[in-house]
Amino acid sequence: MSLEKVKSHFKQWNRDKDVMEFDSSSATVQQAADTIGVVPARIAKTLSFRGASDKAILVVTAGDTKIDNKKFRHQFNFKARMLSPDEVLEQTGHAIGGVCPFGLANDLDVYLDISMKRFESLFPACGSTNSAIELTCDELFEYSYAKKWVDVCKGWEAEEVKEIVGASDKRV
Numbered sequence: 001m002s003l004e005k006v007k008s009h010f011k012q013w014n015r016d017k018d019v020m021e022f023d024s025s026s027a028t029v030q031q032a033a034d035t036i037g038v039v040p041a042r043i044a045k046t047l048s049f050r051g052a053s054d055k056a057i058l059v060v061t062a063g064d065t066k067i068d069n070k071k072f073r074h075q076f077n078f079k080a081r082m083l084s085p086d087e088v089l090e091q092t093g094h095a096i097g098g099v100c101p102f103g104l105a106n107d108l109d110v111y112l113d114i115s116m117k118r119f120e121s122l123f124p125a126c127g128s129t130n131s132a133i134e135l136t137c138d139e140l141f142e143y144s145y146a147k148k149w150v151d152v153c154k155g156w157e158a159e160e161v162k163e164i165v166g167a168s169d170k171r172v
Helices: 002-011 029-036 069-076 085-092 114-118 137-143 158-168
Strands: 043-050 056-062 109-113 148-150
Touching: 029 043, 043 085, 056 085, 056 114, 109 114, 109 137, 114 137, 114 148
Parallel strands: 056 109, 109 148
Antiparallel strands: 043 056
């Protein structure tokens, strides 16, 4: 089970008990934000792309972003092409809705987008469509074995988000 593999991954930092499991779905950014009680931007979504070889790469971004194709190509030297749901499962070991950079089926390169750095903590999925864990950016970097921080997203504005977070971040 994917969730169990992620929990096992977190045992090395004694964080396996911090994985939250929900009665409701957290498969989409909005569902996860509603379930946890935070703004969608604080959901760390993991996107899977075809790498330069057959191996996928993962890019973890803030929940309110979109990939900027020009920035992506400049950063990685290839076009951003997302994997199909079957390819995501094969490469990561996680099904769509629970994809995360933890407990992966294959040794994949993980990159974190700077859009997440505006938050003290974020909530990535944990291998299932009803799980998450709260992590700081430093923890996310360490626990995902990320290669580096990148700037490959668009659609987020730091000033707008500050206002939203201050007004409606009602974490339970």
